[in-house]
Amino acid sequence: MDEFALIRRHFAGLSPARADVLLGIGDDCALLQPSPDRQLAVTSDTLISGRHFPEATAPADIGWKALAVNLSDLAAMGAEPRWFTLALSLPVADADWLAGFAAGLRELATASGIALVGGDTTRGPLSITITAMGEVPPGQALRRDGARAGDLVCVTGTLGDAALALKLLDQPGLPPPLRRRLDRPEPRLKAGLALRGLATAALDLSDGLAGDLGHILAASGVGAEIDLRALPASSHFNGLAPAADRTELMLRGGDDYELCVCLPPEALEEAQQRLDVPLTQIGRITAQPGLRSVDVSGSTQPQDACGYRHF
């Protein structure tokens, strides 16, 4: 089967019809109609087999996750999802694999209202690059550079679940909800939109809290102190995470895809009311640079604000 037949069969009509897609898959470019008086938010993320997901991951989960990690960036910007392109590199054109991959991709694309508008299919080691586009009203994007001393540092949902699932991957009895946190991250799109006008800075947690928060600190020219006792954990995490690994998993584990948000103390209550997911205060922004943590004993330690190193 040739490239064009592949694309047509599995990806044409994959995603919701949008009136702003003037020309979708099948020409040199997609033609899209941006909304008047909006800014365009654009992100690209690549997933490589064995690095960003276990090689044995189900094709539908790979399709979901490839889109989810990009939607998570739109969420962290406070942008509404609009369109995406898919660059798919495959070792073989396996119809079953493609059908599964397209099904997972379709499920999340439909749920979030984003349309597949183009891309490329090549033969090569399994790798997926998605470029996602969203829109945001002028001046309302959630950036990394607005955190101020005195702001609260908060996170949505729970931390460390995906990293724990990866650690326990080959062990029997891994609870499906925990595994799902690794395979099917839920981009916090509604939360991102609800935080517009409240958050001073935000990003999504992909490489681990310490390193990702470090990006906010660097961009905003501030520091932070976080309380390790306040980090939110799921019941599965509490039941299964080895005591010695808990802090490391929550602080440096990747693939959380929760939002890390800074906001003034007086905005916390409204933010919590607006969100469809728990928002937990875990620390404070400080004028003093660097990242520090307060541990169980109440003592303060400096933390290396570095995340997953891709090289």
Next chain:
Amino acid sequence: MDEFALIRRHFAGLSPARADVLLGIGDDCALLQPSPDRQLAVTSDTLISGRHFPEATAPADIGWKALAVNLSDLAAMGAEPRWFTLALSLPVADADWLAGFAAGLRELATASGIALVGGDTTRGPLSITITAMGEVPPGQALRRDGARAGDLVCVTGTLGDAALALKLLDQPGLPPPLRRRLDRPEPRLKAGLALRGLATAALDLSDGLAGDLGHILAASGVGAEIDLRALPASSHFNGLAPAADRTELMLRGGDDYELCVCLPPEALEEAQQRLDVPLTQIGRITAQPGLRSVDVSGSTQPQDACGYRHF
């Protein structure tokens, strides 16, 4: 060196500053300001080492070509280049390779006024996916579905040079201008803009004339007859292409990155005057479906309108 240092060192400030880039590399998303009353043209293309360029290709040429093939899609749509993202997968973080790659990318980005606004760097087999965005006034995009019986079929520049260079790659004395046609394709951006309002259909030639023209025929519901004697060849091609391979190289060789354009006969002269590159009539659109060629002896043969098969 970590991913972020890599990106900062080689890609930050790589491309021309544009006032419509509100936030570039370094946040969850880039923030861009689309022009009022314009449509957005978006394309994604992947280059994989050993498939889309010879493994020994100079890093600067790889950087150039990765952007050029995407700009060629914008050109074929009649869109003005605006912004692009870069997803780069590298086996090792080699500073010399990155410097060369960035230099080639910068050269073409600067020449075409397109800004690098984001992307992703991962460790993996060498692969580059660029997503390029451009803008076009409403209703003026050059699509594939507007060709009508009686239209002329034309191509810019010359055909078969890149395919010949690839064929002769390991032979001594390959003329640098011919090699350059393989390594440094020139996207026909000015030609694409100049053809707005004149062409009824257009696309760029990446997989070979026969297959690519086949896409116009399928999308427009027409056929075509092309005259093999009229296919434009460079002097290097004429001097070096084996007689037995000439037609195959020009008809089915990939990587031309010329535009194939359909237009009414009365528009040809103005199109030729407007373009900064030769535009040669090679055939006609017919109501009769299928692709046919007229050979040196004047006899007509059916042609398989299929290009390079990626699987």
